[in-house]
Amino acid sequence: MESNIFDMGKIDIAWCPGCGNFAILKALKAALAELEITPHNLVMVSGIGQAAKIPHYLRANVFNGLHGRALPPATAIKAVNPDLTVIAESGDGDMYGEGGNHLINTMRRNPDITNIVHNNMVYGLTKGQASPTSRMGFKTPVQVRGVAIEPFNPIALGIALDASFVARAFAGDFEQMKEILIKAISHHGYALVDILQPCVSFNKLNTYEWFKTHTYYLDNAHDPTDRTAAFGVALEENKMALGVIYQNSERACFETTTTVYEDNKGPFCNRKPNLEKLNDLITSKGR
Amino acid sequence: MESNIFDMGKIDIAWCPGCGNFAILKALKAALAELEITPHNLVMVSGIGQAAKIPHYLRANVFNGLHGRALPPATAIKAVNPDLTVIAESGDGDMYGEGGNHLINTMRRNPDITNIVHNNMVYGLTKGQASPTSRMGFKTPVQVRGVAIEPFNPIALGIALDASFVARAFAGDFEQMKEILIKAISHHGYALVDILQPCVSFNKLNTYEWFKTHTYYLDNAHDPTDRTAAFGVALEENKMALGVIYQNSERACFETTTTVYEDNKGPFCNRKPNLEKLNDLITSKGR
């Protein structure tokens, strides 16, 4: 399949020239095409932020919800129609800041969705405040003396909570990013892909160059099913590992723990209440 | 100091007879007394739930706030008056469920407060639904076929996010619980104490007996400053470790990262705005 099936035609993209988001968009389209996923079977769910505008730039079904709240609707959409490929995609502020509680609990629930986070270590859309992943010392108009609190480590968190797939990619490397996305989307269960994404407008610290010198690719020696080893990798800070860091394919998906597809395989949108059973129930309430 | 300085006199305690909460209350009073903390210098902050009623049963200053929201006010109280000992204490539903995002971020912020969680693996006050720490298969009126999602591991989370003190205690062991609480309160920085607490009314699975057979104490061989080792300990599920599992005393406390005590050591409640500086600022706005 050609990735241009996802093209929107002539639209005005609101991202800054040179932004890492463009590469992510392109890699995602390529990954989807390679996986033969059609726009009609795809639902892009996002929050609010620069990254969160991505669903408007890719032909698909779209649920562009509230800041920080992409994961709950994504979980519900997948549960209501497991035939859909569901991707929840937003920025680091959205997913790790406002949406922190959903992140934790989506990891626990393990719906079969892909969670892509554009991690630019800054709040882009609101013009440059610190994000949860901003590095110590990073100065902004709000953090005037520099960020003074520990950055949030999404990889370590995912491993701690046994998220079933945890990967990190870099927006500066199209091919590898695409490969990682393919693995993530193919993974059966919740998959987190934290993508290091340079923000050329507001983050002058974590540039393309910086990310390049502060990352390395995991090689085959790394066993992503080894949780403690993965944790060790997650704690590396000076050189952050890229690739699939942790994977646990043993966990059941959220959708499969519900009973709603046991007797009825049909989609929800046509279902009507079983009035007969309801009458039985009511009669039984006469006890 | 005698621990009865914290006694409230004849009050009606709303807990069920036999509940693990009583022992926690007693251990806390004893720990505080041993540390010579006075009721007037102590602020008990809590949310809503059975555990969260604890501030009403212990003489102290009290901020009994909203369900899930104990940590933000606790952080603020400590920042505004660092002379106070601040304890944020609630149930597992409160701290790990509704309050999940604050938990993550309080760990990152590292205020010098103690965070005690009564972990009974169930929602007590609302009559027995699953909590984030409920074990798989645990049946409740809402989880009628048993809990189907991965339990939340607060210890692993704490270590993943570099919480500066992470411990687990058991309400069935007064002495050790008291010792752990003493260490936690004495720790300079955020200290999480997850206390396994039997709920005799709604949790028939995780009983005193169950906890006894599913826990063990860490011995001196365990080095709480070794993060990956601690993580390994955190993942143990059949036998959960008790004691101080992880400690990082290198991190700065949130209060010390503010500038408000640099020139002025006085308490906030008497501070007045510096109108002179304000006039200077305004004049400078004439530019």
Add this chain to the structure above:
Amino acid sequence: MGNIPRKIKDDVSLVICGSAGKGIQTVETILTQLLKRSGFHVFGTKEYMSRVRGGSNSTEIRVSSTSRPSLLDRINILVPLDKAALKHVQKRISENTLILADKEHFGPVDEKEAQGLIDFPFSQAASDIGGAIYANSIVAGLLAQLFGIDQEEMSLFLDQFFSEKKPEVIENNQKAAAKGYEIAQRIVEAEGIAIDIERHPHIAEDIFINGAEAVGIGAIAGGCNFLSSYPMSPSTGVLVFLSEQAEKFGIISEQAEDEISAVNMMLGAWYAGARAMVTTSGGGFALMEEGISLAGVMESPAVIHLAQRPGPGTGLPTRTAQGDLELALYSGHGDFPRIILAPGRLEEAVYLTRDAFHLAAKFQIPVFILTDQYFVDSYYNIPSLDFQSKNRENDIIETEDDYRRYRITENGISPRGVPGFGKGLVVTDSDEHDEAGHITEDLDMRVAMVDKRKRKLVDMKKAAFPPELVGTDNYDTLLIGWGSTYPVIREAWSLLGREDVAFLHFSQVHPLHPDTSAYLRQAKKRIVIEGNSDAQFASLLRRHTKQEIHQTILKYNGAQFSVEEMTTRLKETIDIKE
């Protein structure tokens, strides 16, 4: 003691009171089932503390020859299970109250309290049978006897009720009930007690549910197949009910990590084709408001069961109130239409909850069902229900290639598609958007979208449920109520016996039915009755009808109005000269 009227006719208020977790529930279930099977009208309501054990809770069971599903202050028969219980209901005890208590178990009672106390030594009897646990069946047996229930009937029912227990336990409970029955016989004879209530055998066939179950049944009838919620009293009953029924009715029922997740899951579920709802209470709902606003801009259907309790803050978690009307009405930032329903009777709760799903789907808006603790926890017998007539319509279209989710239409409603069904793409956005659903900053499009959303109000008003007038058309004074107060006001109104007074009950409080103004206009005096301190519905009526509300009768201590209180306050208020 000679004062106590040992003969009670037609309408008995029985109260069982004791500490939490001490078995009131069991006595209540056995007794009310038996009463109903025997053909009595039965109403039950409870008030309880926000704790699991200890304290004092009470249940009122009203047994009557005609349906009277409303709270009484008066207690005809009181069964206090411990000494604190007596104190707890003290204000409601009069010389007409028959108190059946275990004197020995109570220990010394002071003179005044002891008056009217009839000894009923159930503790000793229970331990004779095999333990304190059997006290419940003894009490149930006693009460069965008082109400003249056939012993055979009772025994049959107990077998059924305890059928999942061990044979020994069943036997002991049978023994215990028989013992209570026997003790009661002695008491009845010694004290000359006689209860005389007409029976209607058809009641045995009635449905017997509480408010939470009514909402749950209505939801199922409305096609609900997705529920995401976070536990919170008094809304949890609906969560529990639908979770129990989930497997049978193909419902995904998920306990969310918080209310924010719950409401956003609900919207995701509707988007994908489900019929979804949340159940919550004040503080939990406050957390959902951003999500409600999201429903507003996305034009997503949404159904919210909001069970009210007294605020602000955590307030009184297990008590009742009607304080969240304005909260629901103005919830969420920005302007967008919504519907608020407030059932007054159980049947209404069933049908309105069903209709909430239909309305939400039709108008693509949030629809609220406003109940309260009193309502969800009260139960009574009602005749059969009918669902055939109003089943789910095809509210979802199969999309075409050029599908635009927000096509601008005359009535403001754009045909709703779902992803994966049809040739179109379904794009929904929380930003202001164009017809295709994509983000826009075109200020004219913005106005077009606001206007489109607002235009729905025209048809929404036409579809509004009219208020129900009780009494003749010829009123001077109009009593106005909404939601759970319906039975209480109705009964108090009928006790007044005044032809110049009518009662108008609203089960839809927003948007108001167009006839509302006319109803109000006819009255010389308008009195609004509600369970909050701000007279919220009175404000709403003023605003909507531009007519004066002359008096309000408000209550906000956490309890429902009783019939007696309502009667007194009506009498006080109706004849006030302005």
Add this chain to the structure above:
Amino acid sequence: MGNIPRKIKDDVSLVICGSAGKGIQTVETILTQLLKRSGFHVFGTKEYMSRVRGGSNSTEIRVSSTSRPSLLDRINILVPLDKAALKHVQKRISENTLILADKEHFGPVDEKEAQGLIDFPFSQAASDIGGAIYANSIVAGLLAQLFGIDQEEMSLFLDQFFSEKKPEVIENNQKAAAKGYEIAQRIVEAEGIAIDIERHPHIAEDIFINGAEAVGIGAIAGGCNFLSSYPMSPSTGVLVFLSEQAEKFGIISEQAEDEISAVNMMLGAWYAGARAMVTTSGGGFALMEEGISLAGVMESPAVIHLAQRPGPGTGLPTRTAQGDLELALYSGHGDFPRIILAPGRLEEAVYLTRDAFHLAAKFQIPVFILTDQYFVDSYYNIPSLDFQSKNRENDIIETEDDYRRYRITENGISPRGVPGFGKGLVVTDSDEHDEAGHITEDLDMRVAMVDKRKRKLVDMKKAAFPPELVGTDNYDTLLIGWGSTYPVIREAWSLLGREDVAFLHFSQVHPLHPDTSAYLRQAKKRIVIEGNSDAQFASLLRRHTKQEIHQTILKYNGAQFSVEEMTTRLKETIDIKE
């Protein structure tokens, strides 16, 4: 081209338009500073897209001989920085608009658009000097010349403005400005342009701030020493301003993980003795509502800066609206008192924000400051401010042994202690509580506490800020506005020149000042003007005064009313016969 009026007097509207991140800001800052220093009244306002680069944003700078801080539609001078810019402001371009554009840079422009275009080749000039970046100074220099600013003055200011840059950069900017100045001279001469605006040298001493800074300065004056917030347009300006000033003024400024944390931190801070606030917008505020209700039950002071933008949902993040009045008024479950302030002028924003802290501390309630995007982003020169008169009073007591946080008092206010200060313990609770602050289920205590909280309203009403009447007392028609519309309505009103029409501005919208009814009663016709589609303030007035509102003038496309639009709509509306 002969039509273009090359002589402009007294009141010039200059618009600079271009894509985001392309330096409009720099031109604007240099120019407005220079204008103000030269003794002109200067007003600036901007509209911008929710993006960081690209699109089209515009800034209007109004330069006048008397203070006229309100938006105009009319453009006297337009500087479009790119071709899209022309399109963006197309509707506002008339034959009276002087357009200064770089024709070469634009490339081919269609006939119609080209009309009135005066060539201003700044791109080439900039690259001659050293790069596109110097275009800003060229444009600034050009405009300085047009307004007759002294070249020496300009040069001095540029040195100061660029003082932190490298010498080379300073020099190039000086060159660029001089170049612009020079080009302009040629244009002025060739085209015969003459701008004539009276100068007032004292304006050079004026304060020059925008709405966000005004709120921030007011907060500092009110003793604010704790701020917890989560970024959200258009409220972030206050967060940024107070963060910048934090070190100097001893403020703890914390970016919270979400709005829920922010509001709960604020309450913790007040509890411990700080004066705390949050700054937020619609959706963020919706998340804070449970916390607002917590403040209600805890009787905690709270200050909320709520900068409005169009909803529902994410809506139009960088646009303006007055749509959150009802949201603020009814926010939080349960009944509790609150105050809502809505400044219309910058001074008002300063003083009201200061007073918000005093009022919050005095009445122990939440106090809202309602602004909007237009207000926080607009700036103009104002004379000096005075804070000495109203400084923080001792609102915190040193507690005694028997201290009870919720002592029931006649006026409803209980002296407030803080932990660690005095002999008492300070117990505050989100549940309904007794006087000591401990959880209670005593229903009479509940009523006592609701009534106590409500009693504060008596003194709150007495302390309310009265509305400001513009015009004579002898009006037939009353225009009514609130918040940011003040200058626009006032100017349009004065253009009407009708003695029978007066304008009443509310800077406190709840509770309303007792005189409100009298003001309304005097009018035969009442017209409410506001920036939302639901006429929220009109509703509130109806409800409060029980008087009819005859007409409303509403706007909800995301832009502020302009003076011209307001004038037209007033004319249309005033003489409508009902």
